[in-house]
Amino acid sequence: MSTTTARPLRADAVRNRALIVDAARRLFAERGLDVTLHDVAEAAGVGVGTVYRRFPDKDALLGGLLAAKYETLVDLAEQALAEPTGRQALRSYLLGAMELRASDRALSTAVLRAAPQTQEAAELRERLHRVVEEVVDRARAEGAVRRGFTGEDVPAVTSMIGSIADRSRDELPGAWRRYGLLVVDAVCPPDGPLEPLAGSPLPAPTATSCVVSPS
Structure with missing residues (x-):
């Protein structure tokens, strides 16, 4: 044989x-x-x-990329844990995850909506959840995070900022930072004076952009 x-x-x-x-x-x-x-x-x-x-098929390719995205986020969270305080760790991870999402419009969709295609992706997703919860727990132990905020809120928060990045990518590619800092300050205020907001407010939608075309 x-x-x-x-x-x-x-x-x-x-x-x-x-x-x-x-x-x-x-x-x-x-x-x-x-x-x-x-x-x-x-x-x-x-x-x-x-x-x-x-x-x-595309699912197989997406599965490999999804695993790589989880791995990048895990690395980011583990680096944040090396910060000297829980406050710094959480602020570092939130801003870092927002920056990753802002540079990659597929990141939020893949992480929030696409089911893991491989065992590797599933294991990395679970690892990411554990490490992010540890980051949040450190900040909570210091009284540095808004009461009720958990690691499960993080993907939605980064997705919100990602939507701003997608909208403004062509005209104002860095606009997301202004709103990212607003969110991070609301979730985990700095230990000291608030930094000035970066950039300028996004322009309001025009009247024509709000008009719904008749069917």
Whole structure:
């Protein structure tokens, strides 16, 4: 009875996989989750068949990217825990997570809505939850966080700021920082004078943008 072992990927296959993953990460960040595998193939400079051999469908590709996004957030939360106080840890994580979401419009959608596609993603999501709760608990023990705020509120808060970033990305790409700081100050005020808000308020929607077209 013979046995078979998986052969390592050839150098060109490894290169193509890296091109595909890098292109997908960039496209999802720029355009959200409506990207197709054909879009990824074109951006990666490979044939669409090459993409399908590595990732049979978009869910498989998204699963790999989702795991990477969770891992990035876990790293951010663990770095925040190294801050000298719980207040600094929570403010550091919130602002860092908002910055990640502002630079990647797919992040919020993937983390909040897309079910984990792999065991790796599920394990990373659970790890992220534990570490973020630890960050919040440290701040709570110091009396530095608004009563009732929990780690489960964090994804919604970052999503709110992400919506502002998406709206203002083309005209005022840094506008989210103004509102991110407002939210962080409300959740976990600084230990000292409040910093001045960065930037200027977003312009109010125009009258025409509020008009609903007749059906």
